[in-house]
Amino acid sequence: MKFTIKMWRQEGPEIPGSFVEYSIDNVLPEMSFLEMLDNLNEEIIGRGEEPVAFDSDCREGICGMCGLVINGMAHGPKRACTTCELRMREFPDGAVITVEPFRAKGFPVIKDLVVDRGAFDRIIAAGGYVSVNTGSAPDGNAIPISKDIAEKAMDAAACIGCGACVAACPNASASLFTSAKISQLALLPQGHAERKQRALRMVEQMDREVFGNCSNHAECEAACPKSISIDNIARMRREYMKAMR
Amino acid sequence: MTAGAESILNAKIPEGSIQDKWKNHKAGIKLVAPANKRKYTVIVVGTGLAGGAAAASLGELGYNVLNFCIQDSPRRAHSVAAQGGINAAKNYQNDGDSVWRLFYDTVKGGDFRSREANVYRLAEVSANIIDQCVAAGVPFAREYGGTLANRSFGGAQVSRTFYARGQTGQQLLLGCYSALMRQVDEGRVKLYTRREMLDVVLVDGRARGITVRNLVTGEIESYAADAVCLATGGYSTVFFLSTNAVNSNATAAWRCYKKGAFFANPCYTQIHPTCLPQMGETQSKLTLMSESLRNDGRVWVPKKKGDDRPPHQIPEKERDYYLERKYPAFGNLVPRDIASRAAKAMCDDGFGVGPTGYAVYLDFGDAIKRLGKDMIRDRYGNLFAMYHEITDDDPYQTPMKIYPAPHYTMGGLWVDYNLMSTIQGLYVLGEANFSDHGANRLGASALMQGLADGYFVIPATIGDFLAEHRPDGLTTDHDAFRASRNEVDDAVKKLLSIKGNKTVRQYWWEVGRIMWNQVGMGRNEKGLQQAISDIKGLREDYWKNVKVGGSAEDLNKSLEFAGRVADFLELGELMARDALGREESCGGHFREEHQTPEGEALRHDDTFCHVAAWEFKGAGKDPVMHKESLEFENVHLAQRSYK
Ligand SMILES: Cc1cc2nc3c(=O)[nH]c(=O)nc-3n(C[C@H](O)[C@H](O)[C@H](O)COP(=O)(O)OP(=O)(O)OC[C@H]3O[C@@H](n4cnc5c(N)ncnc54)[C@H](O)[C@@H]3O)c2cc1C
Ligand code: FES
Numbered sequence: 001m002k003f004t005i006k007m008w009r010q011e012g013p014e015i016p017g018s019f020v021e022y023s024i025d026n027v028l029p030e031m032s033f034l035e036m037l038d039n040l041n042e043e044i045i046g047r048g049e050e051p052v053a054f055d056s057d058c059r060e061g062i063c064g065m066c067g068l069v070i071n072g073m074a075h076g077p078k079r080a081c082t083t084c085e086l087r088m089r090e091f092p093d094g095a096v097i098t099v100e101p102f103r104a105k106g107f108p109v110i111k112d113l114v115v116d117r118g119a120f121d122r123i124i125a126a127g128g129y130v131s132v133n134t135g136s137a138p139d140g141n142a143i144p145i146s147k148d149i150a151e152k153a154m155d156a157a158a159c160i161g162c163g164a165c166v167a168a169c170p171n172a173s174a175s176l177f178t179s180a181k182i183s184q185l186a187l188l189p190q191g192h193a194e195r196k197q198r199a200l201r202m203v204e205q206m207d208r209e210v211f212g213n214c215s216n217h218a219e220c221e222a223a224c225p226k227s228i229s230i231d232n233i234a235r236m237r238r239e240y241m242k243a244m245r
Numbered sequence: 246m247t248a249g250a251e252s253i254l255n256a257k258i259p260e261g262s263i264q265d266k267w268k269n270h271k272a273g274i275k276l277v278a279p280a281n282k283r284k285y286t287v288i289v290v291g292t293g294l295a296g297g298a299a300a301a302s303l304g305e306l307g308y309n310v311l312n313f314c315i316q317d318s319p320r321r322a323h324s325v326a327a328q329g330g331i332n333a334a335k336n337y338q339n340d341g342d343s344v345w346r347l348f349y350d351t352v353k354g355g356d357f358r359s360r361e362a363n364v365y366r367l368a369e370v371s372a373n374i375i376d377q378c379v380a381a382g383v384p385f386a387r388e389y390g391g392t393l394a395n396r397s398f399g400g401a402q403v404s405r406t407f408y409a410r411g412q413t414g415q416q417l418l419l420g421c422y423s424a425l426m427r428q429v430d431e432g433r434v435k436l437y438t439r440r441e442m443l444d445v446v447l448v449d450g451r452a453r454g455i456t457v458r459n460l461v462t463g464e465i466e467s468y469a470a471d472a473v474c475l476a477t478g479g480y481s482t483v484f485f486l487s488t489n490a491v492n493s494n495a496t497a498a499w500r501c502y503k504k505g506a507f508f509a510n511p512c513y514t515q516i517h518p519t520c521l522p523q524m525g526e527t528q529s530k531l532t533l534m535s536e537s538l539r540n541d542g543r544v545w546v547p548k549k550k551g552d553d554r555p556p557h558q559i560p561e562k563e564r565d566y567y568l569e570r571k572y573p574a575f576g577n578l579v580p581r582d583i584a585s586r587a588a589k590a591m592c593d594d595g596f597g598v599g600p601t602g603y604a605v606y607l608d609f610g611d612a613i614k615r616l617g618k619d620m621i622r623d624r625y626g627n628l629f630a631m632y633h634e635i636t637d638d639d640p641y642q643t644p645m646k647i648y649p650a651p652h653y654t655m656g657g658l659w660v661d662y663n664l665m666s667t668i669q670g671l672y673v674l675g676e677a678n679f680s681d682h683g684a685n686r687l688g689a690s691a692l693m694q695g696l697a698d699g700y701f702v703i704p705a706t707i708g709d710f711l712a713e714h715r716p717d718g719l720t721t722d723h724d725a726f727r728a729s730r731n732e733v734d735d736a737v738k739k740l741l742s743i744k745g746n747k748t749v750r751q752y753w754w755e756v757g758r759i760m761w762n763q764v765g766m767g768r769n770e771k772g773l774q775q776a777i778s779d780i781k782g783l784r785e786d787y788w789k790n791v792k793v794g795g796s797a798e799d800l801n802k803s804l805e806f807a808g809r810v811a812d813f814l815e816l817g818e819l820m821a822r823d824a825l826g827r828e829e830s831c832g833g834h835f836r837e838e839h840q841t842p843e844g845e846a847l848r849h850d851d852t853f854c855h856v857a858a859w860e861f862k863g864a865g866k867d868p869v870m871h872k873e874s875l876e877f878e879n880v881h882l883a884q885r886s887y888k
Binding site for chain 2: 011012028030031032034035038039041042044045046048049050051053055056057058059060061062063064065081085087089110111114116117118120121124125126127128129130131132133134135136137138139140141143144145146147150153154157158160161184185188190191
């Protein structure tokens with residue numbers, strides 16, 4: 001297969017970027033999108049030019065490190081799929097593909113396709129935990145948790161923190177990400193002792209970072225590689241309202 | 246060559262019966278007073294299960310912790326990718342499990358090449374790990390009655406594996422990460438993301454800090470501390486293609502080796518039996534299909550060589566369920582090394598399937614008939630979906646094709662019972678050390694070991710050392726830090742200045758090829774000698790001919806990989822040397838010259854019941870091997886049998 005890639009290139013945070021066109025040949029349909037970029041970079045390095053910077057690590061859809069906007073869609077055209085898992089067979093041979101970083105005020109570009117998602121860590125630091133010191137835990141079976149609740153909590157906990165929700169949202173809101181953690185810990189009995197304080201602090205931290213508000217577009221859910229549901233956002237609002245009282 | 250030096254290794258195994266060692270040791274450990282802890286700085290490199298748990302727990306205790314990782318967030322450490330589960334001797338299933346049995350299984354699984362005392366401690370703290378994780382909000386799988394669910398895993402006859410769908414590593418790591426971020430919030434842990442440790446700094450022979458490259462600005466930075474904990478993961482990426490994340494590397498451990506930390510059993514690598522077969526040369530990694538699949542999937546190949554009929558056209562009586570045939574007691578659940586080698590043997594003999602002939606079937610047909618599709622979906626849904634996604638084949642309809650791939654490294658920096666390396670004040674945790682798995686790791690025990698080291702061992706043992714080594718006001722102005730920065734800076738500049746005509750990736754691919762072919766699943770004297778000379782040649786060529794893109798002053802992935810590949814080109818040689826010296830087969834190390842008539846690994850306990858710990862003697866000089874002899878006082882040394 002053969003493709004034309006319209007690639008976002010940006011030397012640094014303060015330097016304006018622009019699209020540069022590359023063509024690439026000999027792409028196999030079973031190659032992942034990032035393997036295609038690896039090969040393109042080999043050619044670029046071979047020509048003595050600066051390779052395109054992009055993030056990735058696990059390359060199996062679990063670490064949340066990768067993330068590109070492909071043809072205008074966070075993680076590309078396939079539903080419930082990360083950039084690293086996207087295969088080239090999803091694109092027609094000869095296609096022109098646009099590649100950009102996750103764009104949001106809260107995610108400043110570091111270089112080319114690499115962005116700074118440190119805001120997510122700060123949101124978790126504001127309360128996305130149960131305060132239990134090592135060594136002080138009761139027996140694991142001391143608190144029974146119904147299978148149904150455990151599964152719901154797991155659905156929310158499946159978030160990989162990639163930031164696609166923010167990139168897809170017209171307001172660049174981080175509500176889906178924040179609500180997934182609040183939900184997980186609100187569902188589980190272990191999280192109950194701190195639930196009020198957690199909801200307040202995490203929502204406040206989210207607002208302090210430069211993310212927009214949620215206005216129920218649901219683009220986040222559609223872009224989420226783990227299909228995290230926007231029901232979590234509703235739960236976060238309830239938790240927050242309850243905590244305000 | 247190199248063996249035979251007088252042993253200078255002291256494992257510091259506590260006195261007493263195996264059941265009492267850890268208890269007694271903890272009781273005798275010196276303590277740092279609560280008010281004094283904040284005066285100590287501890288560096289933790291790595292934010293995986295081992296590093297994350299250590300940093301969080303040390304922070305909780307009151308130490309001033311500096312925590313480093315390569316990724317943009319601690320939550321992305323490679324532990325996140327673990328699928329299948331974590332072992333613990335809870336005996337919740339009432340199926341006869343106990344600390345003793347987990348200890349026994351682990352020693353036997355490791356083919357009698359691990360240190361008994363460490364393994365017993367691991368089994369002992371395993372139960373506390375589950376409690377800790379549950380309390381932190383890890384959503385483990387549950388039964389309808391609300392209790393924790395278990396599954397069984399390769400090499401065990403009890404159900405002791407706890408899991409969270411097929412994402413156990415992710416959930417454990419996120420639990421750990423939460424605890425870590427709480428300490429960050431409280432100001433006790435300071436996080437340094439997108440940093441790569443490139444050197445350890447020694448002052449008077451003691452680890453007092455690290456030199457890192459800031460991966461965003463390119464700056465070379467120094468950090469000082471009272472002790473350094475390395476939890477930087479394994480080195481399977483030396484094979485280029487492996488199940489590990491692309492940033493997994495050996496660099497931190499290797500640089501410590503070159504500063505005096507002995508490297509133990511580098512040749513002990515695990516090739517995991519259930520991975521997707523290789524597709525082409527442009528592939529960047531191999532995907533693991535969790536071992537839990539072997540609970541319900543049956544492994545087979547056609548009985549006829551080169552039979553290329555599609556699997557559903559091959560009648561039952563023309564299929565060879567070779568694991569069930571050769572190992573009736575354990576069947577498809579034999580340990581990984583045995584399953585992998587059996588797959589290789591079948592394929593080498595011409596029975597393999599798929600386009601390359603290097604794959605075997607993992608068939609769920611019977612399980613679907615017996616349990617129904619829904620039950621199978623419930624158990625393995627996400628794995629089936631992943632397989633379907635990558636291969637375009639539906640495993641509900643047709644058997645999976647699998648083949649072994651490099652997955653885990655049992656070898657690593659040598660540590661004593663306290664997890665201290667041969668460098669004073671340098672501790673090594675998790676996959677980066679060598680300690681608990683001997684020559685083969687059983688499934689679901691790496692997560693256990695990482696968390697045991699981080700949550701329970703290091704918080705106890707580090708105090709003993711720190712109590713004796715009071716803070717002395719050392720800062721990064723000390724000459725040792727400047728010297729280390731210069732050394733690192735020179736190496737970076739050198740790599741960029743070569744401007745040759747072969748990319749870093751090409752060299753990585755080539756060294757991986759050598760390792761896979763000669764230092765992989767089957768090893769022999771001739772092949773290993775060839776590997777040593779080939780790697781040497783490739784290394785010389787690398788330093789003359791490598792082409793690294795970009796500059797030193799900003800984010801440059803090509804440069805990051807260049808440093809790591811330079812280290813693989815040295816480590817690979819040490820692995821081959823170690824494999825050459827170990828003239829026996831044990832666990833994942835299979836020397837073709839040493840096998841039983843049935844083709845099983847043949848150990849030589851009289852000469853090789855030891856840890857081989859290698860000491861660096863300088864560039865261009867042969868390393869020296871030191872032995873730590875292994876005593877088996879509780880588990881009787883026996884030829885391993887899974888028949
Ligand atoms: C696909 C897969 C599935 C697995 N499934 C299971 C399973 O089901 N059960 C099980 O028990 N085990 C499993 N394992 C093994 C297990 O996941 C690992 O052995 C374990 O998680 C390693 O943890 P760690 O903390 O030692 O290292 P890692 O999680 O690898 O963490 C390494 C850390 O060190 C940092 N680092 C590395 N080098 C440097 C450097 N130079 N400078 C700064 N930071 C650095 C990294 O950024 C990272 O934070 C699996 C492994 C793989 C690959
Ligand atoms: S690289 Fe890990 S999710 Fe894509």
